[in-house]
Amino acid sequence: MAVKIQNQLGKIDISNDVIATVVGGAATEIFGIVGMASKNQIRDNLNEILKRDNYSKGVVVRQTDDGIVIDVYIIVGYGTKISEVCRNVQEKVKYNLDSMLGVTAKAVNVIVQGVKVIED
Numbered sequence: 001m002a003v004k005i006q007n008q009l010g011k012i013d014i015s016n017d018v019i020a021t022v023v024g025g026a027a028t029e030i031f032g033i034v035g036m037a038s039k040n041q042i043r044d045n046l047n048e049i050l051k052r053d054n055y056s057k058g059v060v061v062r063q064t065d066d067g068i069v070i071d072v073y074i075i076v077g078y079g080t081k082i083s084e085v086c087r088n089v090q091e092k093v094k095y096n097l098d099s100m101l102g103v104t105a106k107a108v109n110v111i112v113q114g115v116k117v118i119e120d
Contacts, residue, residue: 024055
């Protein structure tokens with residue numbers, strides 16, 4: 001499924017994979033985020049941090065009548081304030097979707113899949 005935008009010049013279809021890449025890139029830029037996690041770790045058999053080409057496994061894009069709802073699955077670093085990191089992810093994801101794709105997210109749900117100790 002894709003987000004469809006209609007303007008005076010024509011129609012634009014933005015696939016969910018593109019949205020997932022933008023969301024994953026925005027989320028991993030936030031301080032305190034170790035990486036993206038798989039939304040279904042048992043089925044995907046992934047217990048590690050997702051790489052850039054697999055961000056779609058850690059982001060769910062749902063379309064409602066009011067707009068799109070984004071679910072972001074992340075792993076945070078030990079010692080960070082999880083609520084503050086999640087709030088920063090929500091703000092950054094909403095901003096990047098609006099500025100890069102012209103898509104307004106109705107909600108951005110952040111699900112913390114784990115906490116990882118960052119070793120120097």
